[in-house]
Each structure stands twice: as structure tokens, then as C-alpha cells.
Amino acid sequence: MRKGRDLSFFDLVSIDQVTPEDLGLLYDVARRFREYKTYKFSFNKGSSQVNAFFEPSTRTSSSFDLAAKQLSMDTAGVSSNSSVEKGESYLDTVQTIDSYNVKTIVIRSKESGVPAVAARYTQASIINAGDGWHEHPTQALLDGLTMLDHCKSKDMKGRVVVIVGDIMHSRVFGSLVRLLKTLKAEVRISAPLTLIPEDVEKFGVKWYGKVEEALTGADVVYALRVQSERGANGFIPTLREYSKMFGISRKRLDLAKKDAILMHPGPVIRDIDVHSALAAVDEQSYILRQVENGMAVRKALLWLIVDRIDGKKKTFTRK
Amino acid sequence: MRKGRDLSFFDLVSIDQVTPEDLGLLYDVARRFREYKTYKFSFNKGSSQVNAFFEPSTRTSSSFDLAAKQLSMDTAGVSSNSSVEKGESYLDTVQTIDSYNVKTIVIRSKESGVPAVAARYTQASIINAGDGWHEHPTQALLDGLTMLDHCKSKDMKGRVVVIVGDIMHSRVFGSLVRLLKTLKAEVRISAPLTLIPEDVEKFGVKWYGKVEEALTGADVVYALRVQSERGANGFIPTLREYSKMFGISRKRLDLAKKDAILMHPGPVIRDIDVHSALAAVDEQSYILRQVENGMAVRKALLWLIVDRIDGKKKTFTRK
Amino acid sequence: MRKGRDLSFFDLVSIDQVTPEDLGLLYDVARRFREYKTYKFSFNKGSSQVNAFFEPSTRTSSSFDLAAKQLSMDTAGVSSNSSVEKGESYLDTVQTIDSYNVKTIVIRSKESGVPAVAARYTQASIINAGDGWHEHPTQALLDGLTMLDHCKSKDMKGRVVVIVGDIMHSRVFGSLVRLLKTLKAEVRISAPLTLIPEDVEKFGVKWYGKVEEALTGADVVYALRVQSERGANGFIPTLREYSKMFGISRKRLDLAKKDAILMHPGPVIRDIDVHSALAAVDEQSYILRQVENGMAVRKALLWLIVDRIDGKKKTFTRK
Structure with a gap:
């Protein structure tokens, strides 16, 4: 399934690093892994991974952890509790982990930019699992796979993707919108103006104050959570008012194309972002498929990063 | 050791699901696993498990985790910290985990009924590792094995089991008493009336206000912890008064049969539930054997659930 | 690489247990493991380990966890959150874990002496990963390896090691100073008198109030963190004053021998213990090599403890 191909990058810090060729390779491999479900491959045996989640995470951390283990990697977790609280810098923590000679370090951080800095000082490959409000590239990758499979196409040309919700505090948006432009989708955004960052037009998206207008004729409806823990409530x-104006209901979803799909990066706040009747069970909801694709995409990424055919390595050398 | 046998259930939510045939199968297999200690079997290789402990746990979670790993499963843990706190419903969290295509999800929850609901919406098999004050079926299974091995019998007919302590707040009691009735034991309970649920007679047990009377002639003395974290202190x-009236001392234990055994689901609060001199070291204390049996029973359960000979599957299909 | 050799001990509670022969064996094996990086050996397959970190830890716990996994052990973690908080004694927790029939239990505790007591009541081998202000023997072992490799020697005879910082609250010091005496190093200590324990002379070390005097002619400069979480700030x-008087700067490091190395057990508090420019990147800083050696030493220890050639076992038998 690889046909001798390698990725163009050693660390995945931003979705901008992913070329169309990378995307094709990742998705070819991910689709195969998806068929094999939790099958234990020996591809990465002898390599280790540390999951460094400096911000709590349920789905992303367990997804990366199982993906690595199903490739026969040894994994350990490092969380926000210890060294950093004693006053250690993130960089020292990451370089310490790097000294275990692990092949991959998966990082989630409250602050933007931590994975990018880390990647410059480690032999291990750094994978950004979400940094601040900035990026969450593997979420964008799994979302892209979900959309392309639905559209049975290699790009999203002529397709309308509507992103509804708390765009300002969302790292998911930061990565997804970049990928969607690469895939040539028409991207509409809808949210109260207070949840829209000032410079959002630079991404080539169009803002709709009325969600009904945005949804009309959509192929994909992508809801985002109001991120209360990042102060979005202010x-x-x-929340009730938000839900009334922007929550995705049956009636609103019906404004989209007949075969449109509903997506959400999770966790869903039922009856706020998305009405309960739609969340996981509706025929049009692809929320659980996103999760399944997440596992497949992460497994593809870890295999391709750890087991390069061309034998190339990151240039950084620890002294 | 299986002789072509399968369990009658796909999820273990309540001890009521366990038929006498299931019990025979589970215990035959558990006794063999016990001999092999931590030997790494490849029986469940290629299957994954998520341990979803929404309430903290030491012994149950590590026991389930090691049991799965010793069967060559890949495991990941999900705890109470993240998605649920962001406002996600338990059901969405569990369905998300199910979308990883894991074979088993082990759930502990503060609220009764979470595992039962989860089992209706997942392809994975749900195992209840304790829900609220309701049930803790694998604890009952390991307790049953411990008692039967001690009695060298297939049931507890004619045997007296005395359960002493905080019955009202105990999920251990909820499962154990059901199993003991199936095993035909005579069950006596002893505790301050304030720690006895109103409808306890429905289980066919007899309450003793004086622990000495209850203990006289007992085969098994089963002490429960006063669950301060569930408000039992009120x-x-x-606690001192409780200990004086109901704590298991040398003198009290001697009222039971000469070869009676002392059991406790742990954690023991020394000198409250059980006097220090008895806790782990006394010849009659089987508390550590319970722990050892717990590992064996859980391994048996995981093997039998994941690796069915008849090839049958849960009927739920994720769309 | 073992040449039929075994360790003289079954539990590693104190560095005092490590004979010169043990040290030679451990370092021979560790150096080989270091070459193989994260290679997955099957040496300890079928054995399990529990990491019982009753005090939070980042580097030590993940290092022990990966070391065990890279030897094909199954591992589970137990932390400070659950049973102990419900009122269980440490000893009961440890005996519970022992009843899983694991081969090794790695313990970190806030209180001194917990691993030593545990070792007397378990079949599993107990490894002290830091107890209170008392000992941290594997840290001393990895530090010894780092120093000997630098000196290309079998001991530290004629070498000057200067330990600077919060000696009173440091379990690292407690183990390291004992090992350094065995290795025949000249040990100097430097810190404010308030951070020096009363009876420190018993270790045969000399205290310097002026760090510059201590550093002059040193082969190894070993900085310790001011342990604010143990009340050192009082x-x-x-901290600023401390840094001004005792922090390791470029200028101060230059007082040591030209090829002297800078060590620190981590986590480093930059610009307090050690100036930022030196911490990880300076040619003389061996801080990351310490981490790498830690993995190798722990792997050596776990292999030698679990897989004995002479077939001997701990004498304790669980009833």
C-alpha cells in the first residue's frame, strides 16, 4: 500500500507541512489500517513513544496510545502534574524524554507553539496533538479523510463545508480550514461575531451571521464546541441563547443537501452545539466515523514516520 | 480447559446474568490461569481494551489492566478528568471509545446504571467494574471462587456467610448477595440499622444487631469498609464507636467456626473494619487470596468474552 | 555480557546494598543495553511490574515503565489517588499488588522507609524509586555510570565531585554520597548552611560556604534543585539570592577543571540551580546523558533482578 513512498516531513507540527502527496499516502495507508481494526502489526516493534499531554485529553491521548501499541510500539505517558509544576521548562521536559531515545513524542500543550519549538531540539519526531488555540493537525487529517470518503473524491472542489461555532478558541478550526483550502472546498463559517477572530478572512472563508443562510446547500456541516474552559462563555x-441561534437542529440540518453529513470533533455538548437527537445516532451524523478514522490516520502517521523506506532521519543530533 | 464452552452473555453488567454453567466455566478457566500466574498468553492478541474508570480505583483498574495485557491485549486508560468534565455525556464518551473498535470496555462509574446503558449502544463488550452503590460483579465472582475453593465444594449449601459493615453504600454487597443466594449459602448481615437498606429482606438475608450472634458458627466472615467517601460517616x-461494636477482632472471629475464613474486598481500614493483627497476616485471613483470585477471574472473563468458540457476536451494530 | 553473574540482592532499597561486584555487573549490562536503545528484548517476557508512585513523578516513572516494557514485561501503574486516600495503609496496598504475582514493584513515596518495610512483606522484588528525603538508589547508579564513563575509569579515586544545592531535602544526595565514597571520590558540598543537614560530616564530605572555593579543580559539578515543594524556600x-550565591554560571563552571562535566538529577530550575545557557546545550552539560543512562541502568537492574541465572528467590512466602 506504500509503494515505496515516504512522507515529506519528520515532525508534524502544522497541517501546512502536509503536501498533496503526503495526504494521498496517509489516506491510502489509513484506509488499509481501518480495515484491519485493532490488529497488532509488528511494523514499529522496537520503537517507543511518549505521550506528553500537558493538557488533559481523553480521546486524542487514548487514540494515539492505542495506535502506537497496535503497531507494537512501547509507550509511556507524561502528564501535566509533575516536573513542569516543579518549575522545569517544557523544553527541558521534552529533551529529557528525547534522551530515552524514543522515536515519537506526541505533545498537547495549553500554549501555542510548544510542539514547534520542541521539534527543533529533539531527535525524536514531534507530533502536535493540539497546541493552545493554534493547530491540531491530526484532527484535520481525520476530518479530511471522513469528508473525502463521503464525497468519494480526491478533493472537495465544488463542495460546501460549513463550520459552525466557537471558531476563535478552536485549534481544530486552525488546522481544518488550511486543509480545506488545499482540498479546494468552499468554506463558510457561522457564529456570533464575538466568536470570530478578527483576521479570519485571510483563510478565504465567508462569515454568515445567520446560520440558516450558511447551511443552505451545504455538503458538510461541521459543528464546534463552545469552549467554556477557554473562557468562551464570556x-x-x-449557552441557551447560543443554542437557539446556532445549535444544529433537525430543522437546520435539513437546509443542507439531502445527503449532507454532520461532523463534530468532540466532545459534543448535547443540546448546545448539536441537538441530542442528531448527535451520535442520526443517519447523517458521521461523528463516530471521525473517531474511527482518527485511529486509522494516527496509525498511518506513526508507521510512516517511524519506519521510513528511504532511511532518512531528522538532522538534529543530541550532543 | 474450556471443552468447547462459551459464556451465555456478551456484556457483564450484573451478576444476575451469570448462570450456574457460566460460573462453572469461569471458575474452571480461572483456576488454570491462577496456576500460570503472570504468564503471557497470546489468546487475545490483536484485540484492544479501554479501561474507563470515571471514579478513581487502584486495585480493580490495575487488575483489569494487567489481566488484559497478560492475554496480549493492547490497553488504554480513560479517567474522570477530561471529556466528561467538558460536558460530554457518559454515553458519548463510551460510544467514542467503542469507535476505536476495541473488544472490551471496562467501566467504573459513580452513578448506578452507566454500564447497563452503555452495553445497549456499543459493539464492544461492556464489563461493569463497579457502578455507584449498585453492582460490582467481578468482585462477587472472585469472592465466590475464594469461598468455593475454601469449602472444596460446588456450592455453599449449608454454609453460613456473615457480611458485616456498611451494606447500604456497598456495591460489593449488591452483587455478592445475589451470587450467594444462587450458591445456596445462608447469608447473615450485621451492621448498625442505619447502614442497612430498607428493602434488604428481599435478598433473603437475616439482620443481626449484635455481631456476636451473627458470627456464631459462621464459615465465612466478610467485612465491608465504612465508605466515608459516600457519606457513611453520617x-x-x-468510627471508633463503629469499630467497638462491629469491627472484626480476634475474639469475635473466634466465635465463627474453627476453620472459618476472613474476607474483605479492600481497601481495609485497619482497626475500624478489621483489627490490624488480622488484616493480611492471620492464617484465617483470605484477603490477599481474594486479590490473587481477582486477577485469575478477570483473565478468565476477558478471554471467554473476547475469544468465543461459537463465533457469536453482540447484535448491536454501529451505523 | 553477564558471564553467569547475578546480583547480591533481591530488592533494591538502599545504595548500601550494592557491592562493587554488583556495580560492575550492572554497568557492564547497562552499557550494552544503552547501545541497543529502545530495542525490544524478550528477556523478561511473562513477568509483570507495577509502578507504585505515591508521589508524582515524570521522568523516573516513565523511565522505569519504558525500561520494563522494552524487556517485554507487562506493567500497570498505581498512583497516589485512590486506596491510600480511602484510608488503606501503604503496606496493605503493596501486599495487594504483590498478590498479583508481579515480579517487581517500583515504589516512590513521600515518606522515608516505605520501600524498606514493603520489601519485608512481599514476594515481588521492591525497587526504591525515591523515598522521602532518604534515598534514590537508581539515580545514584545512573550518576555513577555517567561519571565513570566520563573518567574512563573503574573508580573515582583522585577525582573531585562537588555537590551544590539543597542537600538537606535531597534523597538524591543520600544515595549519591554513599556511592561516591565507595568509588573513592573526594566529595565537596556547597550550599547555604541552612540547607546542610547537621550530621553531614559522617559521610566524609567537606562543606564550603563559598561555592567558588568548592568548584576549584573539580572533575564533576553536580547541582541539586532547591526543593520548594519540600519547604526549602523557608x-x-x-531564590534570587540563592542563585546569585550558588547558581552554576559559566564563570563558576570555568573554575572547575577544563574537561569537568556538569550534572543535575532534574528537573532543572533554569537560572536558579543552573544558568540557562548551560542547562542542556553546553558541551560540558551531561544532564541529558544522565537521562539516557538512567534508562540503561534501570533496564539492567530489571533484567538482573527478574531473570536470575542461579534461580534463587526472595525467602518471603505469602501465606
């Missing part, structure tokens, strides 16, 4: 009158 | 004058 | 005027 930007909307009430 | 139901007794003081 | 013993110094301010």
Missing part, C-alpha cells in the same frame, strides 16, 4: 449572552 | 456515631 | 532568603 463572548456569548448565554 | 450514619454512625463515630 | 531556608534561604530568596
Whole structure:
């Protein structure tokens, strides 16, 4: 399934690093892994991974952890509790982990830019599992796979993707919108103006104050969570008001194309972002497929990063 | 050791699901696993498990985790910290985990009923590792094995089991008493009336206000912890008073049969539930054997659930 | 690489147990493991380990966890959150873990002496990963390896090691100073008198109030962190003042021998213990090599403890 191909990058810090060729390779491999479900491959045996989640995570950390283990990697977890609290810098923590000679370090951080800096000082490959409000590239990759499979196409040309919700505090948006432009989708965004970053037009998206207008004729409806833990509540009158104006209901979803799909990066706040009747069970909801694709994409990424055919390595050498 | 046998259930939510045939199969297999200690079997290789402990746990979670790993499963842990706190429903969390295509999800929850609901919406087999004050079926299974091995019998007919302590807040009691009735034991309970649920007679047990009377002639003395974290302290004058009236001392244990055994699901609060001199070291204490049997029973359960000979599957299909 | 050799001990509670022969064996094996990096050996397959970190830890716990996994052990973690908080004694927790029939239990505890007591009541081998202010023997072992490799020697005879910093609250010091005496090093210590324990002379070390005097002619400069979480701040005027008087700067490091190395057990508090420019990147800094050696030494220890050639076992038998 690889046909001698390698990725163009050693660390995945931003979705901008992913070329169309990388995308093709990742998705070819991910689709095969998806068929094999939790089958234990020996591809990465003898390599180790540390999951460094400096911000709590349920789905992303367990997904990366199982993906690595199903490739026969040994993994360990490092969380926000210890060394950093004693006053150690992130960089020292990451370089310490790097000294275990692990092949991959998966990093989630409250602050933007931690994975990018880390990648410059480690032999291990750094994978960004979400940094601040900035990027979450593997989420974009799994979302792209979900959309392309639905559209049975190699790109999203002529397709309308509507992203609804708390765009300002969302790292998911930061990566997804870049990928969607590469895939040539028409991207519409809809949210209260207070949840829209100032410079959002630079991404070539169009803002709709009325969600109904945005949804009309959509191929993909992508809802985002109001990120209360990042203070989003201060930007909307009430959650109830938000839900009334922007929550995805049956009626609103019906404004989209008949075969449109509903997506959400999770965790879903039922009856706020998305009405309960739609969340996981509706025929049009692809939320659980996103999760399944996440496992497949992460497994593809870890295999391709650790087991290069061309034998090339990151140039950084620890002294 | 299986002789072509399969369990009658796909999820273990309540001890009521366990038929006498299931019990025979589980114990035959568990006794063999016990001999092999931590030997690494490849029986469940290629299957994965998520341990979803929404309430903290030491012994149960590490026991399930090692049991799965010793069967060559890949495991990941999900705890109470993240998605649920962001406002996700338990059901969405569990369905997300199910979308990893894991074979087993082990759930502990503060609320009763979470595993039962989860089992209706997942392809994975759900194993209840304790839900609220309700049930803790694998604890009952390991307790049953410990008692039967001690009695060298297939049931507990004519045997007296005395359960002493905080019955009201105990999920251990909820499962154990059901199993003991199936095994035909005579069950006596002893505790301050304030720690006895109103409808306890429905289980066919007899309450003793004086622990000495209950203990006289007992085959098994089963002490329960006063569950301060569930507010039990409000139901007794003081822990000291409780200990004086109901704590298991040398003198009290001697009222039971000469070869009676002392059991406790742990963690033991020394000198409250059980006097220090008895806890782990006394010849009659089987507390550590319970732990050893717990590992064996859980390994048996995981093997039998994941690796069915008849090839049958849960009927739920994720769309 | 073992040449039929075994260790003289079954539990590693104190560095005092490590004979010169043990040290030679451990380092021979560790140096080989170091070459193989994260290679997955099957040496300890079928054995399990529990990492019982009752005090939070980043580097030590992940290092022990990966070391065990790279030897094909199954591992589980137990932390400070659950049973102990419900009122269980440490000893009961450890005996519970022992009843899983694991081969090794790695313990870190806030209180001194927990691993030593545990070792007397378990079949499993107990490894002390740091107890209170007392000992941290594997840290001393990895430090010894780092120093000997630098000196290309079998001992530290005629070499000067200067330990600077919060000696009073340091379990690292407790183990390291004992090992350094065995290795025949000249040990100097430097810190404010308030951070020096009363009876420190018993270790045969000399205290210097002026760090510059201590550093002159040193072969190894070993900085310790001011352990604020153990109340060290109360013993110094301010961290800034401490840094000014005792922090390791370029200028101070240059007082040592030209090829002297800078070591630190981590986590480093930059610009307090050690100036930023030196911490990880300076040619003389061996801090990351310490981490790499830690993995190798722990792997050597776990292999030698679990897989004995002479077939001997701990004498304790669980009833």
C-alpha cells in the first residue's frame, strides 16, 4: 500500500507541512489500517513513544496510545502534574524524554507553539496533538479523510463545508480550514461575531451571521464546541441563547443537501452545539466515523514516520 | 480447559446474568490461569481494551489492566478528568471509545446504571467494574471462587456467610448477595440499622444487631469498609464507636467456626473494619487470596468474552 | 555480557546494598543495553511490574515503565489517588499488588522507609524509586555510570565531585554520597548552611560556604534543585539570592577543571540551580546523558533482578 513512498516531513507540527502527496499516502495507508481494526502489526516493534499531554485529553491521548501499541510500539505517558509544576521548562521536559531515545513524542500543550519549538531540539519526531488555540493537525487529517470518503473524491472542489461555532478558541478550526483550502472546498463559517477572530478572512472563508443562510446547500456541516474552559462563555449572552441561534437542529440540518453529513470533533455538548437527537445516532451524523478514522490516520502517521523506506532521519543530533 | 464452552452473555453488567454453567466455566478457566500466574498468553492478541474508570480505583483498574495485557491485549486508560468534565455525556464518551473498535470496555462509574446503558449502544463488550452503590460483579465472582475453593465444594449449601459493615453504600454487597443466594449459602448481615437498606429482606438475608450472634458458627466472615467517601460517616456515631461494636477482632472471629475464613474486598481500614493483627497476616485471613483470585477471574472473563468458540457476536451494530 | 553473574540482592532499597561486584555487573549490562536503545528484548517476557508512585513523578516513572516494557514485561501503574486516600495503609496496598504475582514493584513515596518495610512483606522484588528525603538508589547508579564513563575509569579515586544545592531535602544526595565514597571520590558540598543537614560530616564530605572555593579543580559539578515543594524556600532568603550565591554560571563552571562535566538529577530550575545557557546545550552539560543512562541502568537492574541465572528467590512466602 506504500509503494515505496515516504512522507515529506519528520515532525508534524502544522497541517501546512502536509503536501498533496503526503495526504494521498496517509489516506491510502489509513484506509488499509481501518480495515484491519485493532490488529497488532509488528511494523514499529522496537520503537517507543511518549505521550506528553500537558493538557488533559481523553480521546486524542487514548487514540494515539492505542495506535502506537497496535503497531507494537512501547509507550509511556507524561502528564501535566509533575516536573513542569516543579518549575522545569517544557523544553527541558521534552529533551529529557528525547534522551530515552524514543522515536515519537506526541505533545498537547495549553500554549501555542510548544510542539514547534520542541521539534527543533529533539531527535525524536514531534507530533502536535493540539497546541493552545493554534493547530491540531491530526484532527484535520481525520476530518479530511471522513469528508473525502463521503464525497468519494480526491478533493472537495465544488463542495460546501460549513463550520459552525466557537471558531476563535478552536485549534481544530486552525488546522481544518488550511486543509480545506488545499482540498479546494468552499468554506463558510457561522457564529456570533464575538466568536470570530478578527483576521479570519485571510483563510478565504465567508462569515454568515445567520446560520440558516450558511447551511443552505451545504455538503458538510461541521459543528464546534463552545469552549467554556477557554473562557468562551464570556463572548456569548448565554449557552441557551447560543443554542437557539446556532445549535444544529433537525430543522437546520435539513437546509443542507439531502445527503449532507454532520461532523463534530468532540466532545459534543448535547443540546448546545448539536441537538441530542442528531448527535451520535442520526443517519447523517458521521461523528463516530471521525473517531474511527482518527485511529486509522494516527496509525498511518506513526508507521510512516517511524519506519521510513528511504532511511532518512531528522538532522538534529543530541550532543 | 474450556471443552468447547462459551459464556451465555456478551456484556457483564450484573451478576444476575451469570448462570450456574457460566460460573462453572469461569471458575474452571480461572483456576488454570491462577496456576500460570503472570504468564503471557497470546489468546487475545490483536484485540484492544479501554479501561474507563470515571471514579478513581487502584486495585480493580490495575487488575483489569494487567489481566488484559497478560492475554496480549493492547490497553488504554480513560479517567474522570477530561471529556466528561467538558460536558460530554457518559454515553458519548463510551460510544467514542467503542469507535476505536476495541473488544472490551471496562467501566467504573459513580452513578448506578452507566454500564447497563452503555452495553445497549456499543459493539464492544461492556464489563461493569463497579457502578455507584449498585453492582460490582467481578468482585462477587472472585469472592465466590475464594469461598468455593475454601469449602472444596460446588456450592455453599449449608454454609453460613456473615457480611458485616456498611451494606447500604456497598456495591460489593449488591452483587455478592445475589451470587450467594444462587450458591445456596445462608447469608447473615450485621451492621448498625442505619447502614442497612430498607428493602434488604428481599435478598433473603437475616439482620443481626449484635455481631456476636451473627458470627456464631459462621464459615465465612466478610467485612465491608465504612465508605466515608459516600457519606457513611453520617450514619454512625463515630468510627471508633463503629469499630467497638462491629469491627472484626480476634475474639469475635473466634466465635465463627474453627476453620472459618476472613474476607474483605479492600481497601481495609485497619482497626475500624478489621483489627490490624488480622488484616493480611492471620492464617484465617483470605484477603490477599481474594486479590490473587481477582486477577485469575478477570483473565478468565476477558478471554471467554473476547475469544468465543461459537463465533457469536453482540447484535448491536454501529451505523 | 553477564558471564553467569547475578546480583547480591533481591530488592533494591538502599545504595548500601550494592557491592562493587554488583556495580560492575550492572554497568557492564547497562552499557550494552544503552547501545541497543529502545530495542525490544524478550528477556523478561511473562513477568509483570507495577509502578507504585505515591508521589508524582515524570521522568523516573516513565523511565522505569519504558525500561520494563522494552524487556517485554507487562506493567500497570498505581498512583497516589485512590486506596491510600480511602484510608488503606501503604503496606496493605503493596501486599495487594504483590498478590498479583508481579515480579517487581517500583515504589516512590513521600515518606522515608516505605520501600524498606514493603520489601519485608512481599514476594515481588521492591525497587526504591525515591523515598522521602532518604534515598534514590537508581539515580545514584545512573550518576555513577555517567561519571565513570566520563573518567574512563573503574573508580573515582583522585577525582573531585562537588555537590551544590539543597542537600538537606535531597534523597538524591543520600544515595549519591554513599556511592561516591565507595568509588573513592573526594566529595565537596556547597550550599547555604541552612540547607546542610547537621550530621553531614559522617559521610566524609567537606562543606564550603563559598561555592567558588568548592568548584576549584573539580572533575564533576553536580547541582541539586532547591526543593520548594519540600519547604526549602523557608531556608534561604530568596531564590534570587540563592542563585546569585550558588547558581552554576559559566564563570563558576570555568573554575572547575577544563574537561569537568556538569550534572543535575532534574528537573532543572533554569537560572536558579543552573544558568540557562548551560542547562542542556553546553558541551560540558551531561544532564541529558544522565537521562539516557538512567534508562540503561534501570533496564539492567530489571533484567538482573527478574531473570536470575542461579534461580534463587526472595525467602518471603505469602501465606
